[in-house]
Amino acid sequence: MLYLDTLPKGGHAVIEKIEQRAPLDPIATRLGELGFVPGEPVQVVATGPMGRDPIAVRLGTSRFALRRGEAARVGLRAVS
């Protein structure tokens, strides 16, 4: 499966699922509350100046900065 941390800059995809790293993973929960939920389209708009971490993504009308470790929880499917 494609994950948000490997989506190239400018790339579009649709969120398929959010993976929990642990039972009641607080980061996965917060991602959900911020609107990272299945069916939402995402786009990577920028990558950090050093080592390409963190990334900035657009999710609908909001924008978020997140590290690749966090982004790796977001499973994607390609847009048709």
Place this chain on the structure above:
Amino acid sequence: MSSTASPQTSASPLPAPLHIALVGNPNCGKTSLFNQLTGSRQKVANYAGVTVERKEGFFTTPGGRAIRVLDLPGAYSLDSTSPDEDVTRDVCLGRHRSEPQPQMLVAVISATNLRLHLRFLLELKQLGLPVIVALNMMDEARRNGLRIDVAGLQADLGMPIVPVISLNRIGVIPLLQALDLSLPAPPSALPAGIDFHMEVRRLLAAHVVDPSTGTDRLTDRLDRLFLHPIWGPVVLLIVLFVMFQTVFAWAQPLMDGLDSGISTFGQIVLKPLPDGVLRSLLADGVIAGAGTVIVFLPQILILFLWILALEESGYLPRAAFLLDRLMALAGLSGRSFIPLLSSFACAIPGIMAARTIQNPRDRLVTILIAPLMTCSARLPVYTLLIGAFVPHHTVLGILGLQGLVLFGLYAVAIVSGVIAARVMTRGVKSEEHPLLLELPPYRRPNLKSLTLGLWQRAVMFLSRVGTIIVSLNVLLWALSSFPLPPAGAPGAAIDYSLAGRIGHLMQWVFAPIGFNWQICVSLIPGLAAREVAVSSLATVYAIGATDDGAADKLLPLLSTQWSMATAFSLLAWYVYAPQCISTLAVMRRETGSIKTVLWAAAYLFGLAYLAAFLTYHITRAITGIA
């Protein structure tokens, strides 16, 4: 109140004000709405036990209803992940220790970000409290091509919706009118276990037409520059450079003006007084003490103006994005950047800003290194010593040597902070530091919010001068004036005073780092406020500070009486020493642990002593003074 229970008799007392709270996501315009509603009738304090800022205000509706409004910290969810979200959750649920549950919530949502904000609104709907929805930024949403069927959405949600524009007075009139009506019934809760996201999607599909996907083109364009891997950091460097330049350049004329104003004031007040204890108390204790500190007000306000403007414009989270990787080297995340930047003005608001860091360990480490960021109170000391001991040369044609030394002091402090953080976070690999930072749309900073913010800072600073700083200077004056020397005794009067004796005792500890007893004495009041050290030196060296700027007279005196090694050693000491009781007190309140504070004080004093010791001996070796 007993009077409310009895039926209306003659002169009825005013009814208790209606108690409401503003709740909403970060970046929904909640604070500008709060400022529009209350104007300057606000009280800013902290919630008991934590340093989450508590903002309360009062206003009266056109219909005459008195309202007390609480501006709750922005939150994404009642399932909180940070201390300020805890406050919002507890107040909303009526679980807060010192804060009663509000009678009604005003839920602020931005029309430009409905998908995110409606989800939180649905959480609030479940609380069983009356809710009025303030739909903010309708103008901006319309520009982005968004069409919202407000009546339909209102009926569907079961909560009254009032469109507002929080940026101007006229824009909040609809909300004021709605607050004049009787309280709406609490909305009926959604069935338990419902998926809020599905519900939001249904609401959006039914009531919002969004031809352009509602995105903000300006923000997209600016982000292409500001988040660019090369241009982004370049812009950030320019912003920081201009910021620190203006803090020094713009403030100077204002500071000079204040300085001469205070001297004139001192002369007018002191003229009718005969020589004696009272005159000495007023001149050396009160006016000199307060005056030497008040002159730094312009610098502090300009620095805060920058920080407030950068924050309001939406740029600060971008800076955090750019610096995340750098902060990761220190074992922290980009979230720590904002508190650390504020610490250059003063560590106290910096430590308070750390409340937005979710990871408890990141938050603690940020608090512990915040005092290493060179706060504005250190500037007077740096300026004095550099002026006295660093020659006025130019290097490489354009750079002033004095400016370079000042820059070096800042740089050493930052590098030390990074190393300290690295050491404190070593070995802890397993834990993740989430960044997860919202990048809000860019906005022009609101003049009213900036003015109010600066006004509050100025009041806080001046009340500090009026209380702590003046009382300490009076105390120091007393210590250095009494007991009086015996008649005809040789030497300076201060040698016989209590302060003189304390200074001589302290020399046992400080002689190895080159401090004379006068420095030792001035360190004591410096504990209350670092900047007092300058006026203390003036007091100790018995200079009539009111005549014409203490600093101007101290400068030549110090350069003849101190060795260069002593001066540099004191500079090094000032880079590290945690000499500010207020900072330690805020740390105590913030971390709730006296152990942490003692540890912080110990590590900072240790670093200060070590750095001063090395500086002293190395400078002595170089300058060849035995």
